[in-house]
Structures are given as C-alpha cells and as structure tokens.
Amino acid sequence: MDSDGLTFYGVKLASRLIVGTAQYPSPAILAKAVAAAKAEIVTVSLRRESGASRAGENFWSLIRELGVRVLPNTAGCRTVKEAVTTAEMAREVFDTPWIKLEVIGEEDTLQPDVFGLVEAAAILALDGFQVFPYTTEDLVVAERLLGAGCEVLMPWGAPIGSGRGLNNAYGLKALRAHFPNVPLVVDAGIGTPSHAAAAMELGYDAVLLNTAIAKAGDPEAMARAFALAVEAGRLGYLADPIEPRDMAAPSTPVIGRPFTDLARA
Amino acid sequence: MRIQVNGEARDVAATTLAALLRELDFEDLSVATALNQSFVRKSDRHQTRLKEGDAVEILTPRQGG
Numbered sequence A: 001m002d003s004d005g006l007t008f009y010g011v012k013l014a015s016r017l018i019v020g021t022a023q024y025p026s027p028a029i030l031a032k033a034v035a036a037a038k039a040e041i042v043t044v045s046l047r048r049e050s051g052a053s054r055a056g057e058n059f060w061s062l063i064r065e066l067g068v069r070v071l072p073n074t075a076g077c078r079t080v081k082e083a084v085t086t087a088e089m090a091r092e093v094f095d096t097p098w099i100k101l102e103v104i105g106e107e108d109t110l111q112p113d114v115f116g117l118v119e120a121a122a123i124l125a126l127d128g129f130q131v132f133p134y135t136t137e138d139l140v141v142a143e144r145l146l147g148a149g150c151e152v153l154m155p156w157g158a159p160i161g162s163g164r165g166l167n168n169a170y171g172l173k174a175l176r177a178h179f180p181n182v183p184l185v186v187d188a189g190i191g192t193p194s195h196a197a198a199a200m201e202l203g204y205d206a207v208l209l210n211t212a213i214a215k216a217g218d219p220e221a222m223a224r225a226f227a228l229a230v231e232a233g234r235l236g237y238l239a240d241p242i243e244p245r246d247m248a249a250p251s252t253p254v255i256g257r258p259f260t261d262l263a264r265a
Numbered sequence B: 001m002r003i004q005v006n007g008e009a010r011d012v013a014a015t016t017l018a019a020l021l022r023e024l025d026f027e028d029l030s031v032a033t034a035l036n037q038s039f040v041r042k043s044d045r046h047q048t049r050l051k052e053g054d055a056v057e058i059l060t061p062r063q064g065g
Helices: A027-037 A055-066 A080-094 A114-126 A139-147 A169-178 A193-201 A219-238 B017-023
Strands: A006-008 A011-013 A017-020 A041-048 A069-072 A098-101 A130-135 A185-187 A206-209 B002-005 B008-011 B032-035 B038-040 B055-063
Touching: A017 A027, A017 A219, A027 A055, A027 A219, A041 A055, A041 A080, A055 B055, A069 A080, A069 A098, A080 A098, A080 A114, A080 B032, A080 B038, A080 B055, A098 A114, A114 A130, A114 A139, A130 A139, A139 A169, A193 A206, A193 A219, A206 A219, B017 B032, B017 B055
Parallel strands: A017 A041, A017 A206, A041 A069, A098 A130, A185 A206, B002 B055
Antiparallel strands: A006 A011, A041 B055, B002 B008, B032 B038, B032 B055
16 A cells, blocks of 8 residues: 655655664664664764774674665754754765754753754755755744755654653644645654654654664664554555544444343333 | 874874874775864875974764664
8 A cells, every 4th residue: 555655855765764773782683673763764873982992893793794875864953053054064964965954052951052053954954965954843943944956854753752642633633634745754852652653643744753763672672663553554544544524423323233122110 | 393193192103194194004994184174185184294283183984863
C-alpha cells in the first residue's frame, strides 16, 4: 500500500525512521540498532578532535560500513554564525549537501531559536545546502523556512531527549493540514514506539529519534519496535482511520438480535 | 607563536593551517577546519596563514542526534 515512498530533496527512501548515532552503549550496539531500525539515514555531528584517540576516524569508518546516508547536524550551535560555519565544515567532511539545521535558543528546553533558524536556513540554502530545519510546530515559522528554501520541515514533538512524545498533537496536525505536500518529520521528544506511531498516524512522513533507542535497556529490540511502530502508523494513516465519536456505536449487527421481544426484568 | 586550537592554548611552529595539521598529526584524518569562526576549505589550508592569538577549530565526525 505504501508504494509512494518518501522523497527528501529528490532522494527516494523506503524507510521512514531516521535514527541518531549518539549515546549507545557501544559501537557494536549502535550498528545492530541501525540495522534493526532498517534506517536509511542516520544523524551525525562534528566535534573537536583530540588527536591521539582518533575517535572521529573510528566512528566515521563504522558509519561508512553501515552503508547508510548521513544527515549531519549543527547540534549545540547557538548563533547563526556558528551554525553556518558548522554546516560548511560538515559538508566538506561528510560530502553531502544535507544538513540538519539546529540553532538552539534556550538551554532548558533546547528549543530552536526560530529567528536565527530562518536566517541561517536562508544563508545555507543560497549556498546550495539542502536544509532539514529542526523547528517548532509554528505555522508562520514554517512558512518562513519554506520561503528561505527549505523543502523539508522537522518540527519537534517535545524537547530533545525528554521522551514526552507529541506535546502539541493539534499543532502538528494543523501543520500537516497546512502543508500537505511538504515532507514533514517529527524530530525530537519521541520516547516510545506508540509516540512514533502517533506521529505517523497524523500523516507525518517520517520520525527522527535517538535517545529513545540508544538509552533503552535493549537498544536493538527497541529499534525493531520503532521500525514496526512507524510502519504500522504509516499504514494506519494511509488506510484512512475512523473519526472518534462521543457515544458508543454497536459494532455487532443490531438486526437479528435475539430476545428483543421479551420484556426485561 | 601562541594560538588557540580547539579551545586550548598551544605554542606552535606552523605558520599556515596546513602546516599546523601536520604538526599536530591530524594530516591523515577526516577533519574540517575553521579559523576565527570562519570555515577554511581543505584546498585553502596551504595559503591560510596563522597569526598570534588566532583561534583554530579542527573537527571530526562524531555521534549525533
């Protein structure tokens, strides 16, 4: 049924689950979890190299062995300048025009600085980047991001790492309704497979998560659970769910019900 | 010459960014560089001269969410 697939900037994908690569107990478990998630895209970052440890080199060879696309992020950047410079550095190292653009505006919630985000997105899009902005569910900001050249939007479900699920399902639904043809990804805040299924049932094109898998007791099993949930949610969305109603409606036929002619004591 | 490399003060002999990477043994690694918060392409490292007090960032791939 889901033969339409998903397209980000002209790249067709079968998987609707994007996973982060941080916080796993070990590189081996990361590799198993990515496989179990059937992810085709993983997020990565750039950090300072200490030299002797060759941590960056070891990590990069592990990711290349996974055979997946990478979506580098600008995690932790707090200004437009930092985000733009980080994106430029990521494009060279990872050899991709894709960038998950984060401009963080507030420490407690790690919520996007949407003003800086729009500004950075415009600069990067003009420079040939294909921007995946980590944003809120705000419609006006979404319009500005599209105007800046973004062709994908990634609103948060809840604050990064919080595992709270979809804090504003109504807002996410409104965003979906307003932009029926823009690929939308719920990024951040997903805690359980049911949260991911809920996002997919809203008609979101994909979900991006990291902590919920990496910090689970069994990351590989959780990755599989998320893959199933995303698939189930997507299929449920495509199958056109019923509308909820306030009162009961019997599912078993009423016609032919026995004893209807007998007075009830 | 004293410069900042990844936030730490270092006394280095190198006078270009390319020479700095050689000096610090980063030459064969997948790194991206920035000088004073501006990106410097790999191909521009040879002609990028360093001066006292410069801040250099040398970044490599890492886990990310």
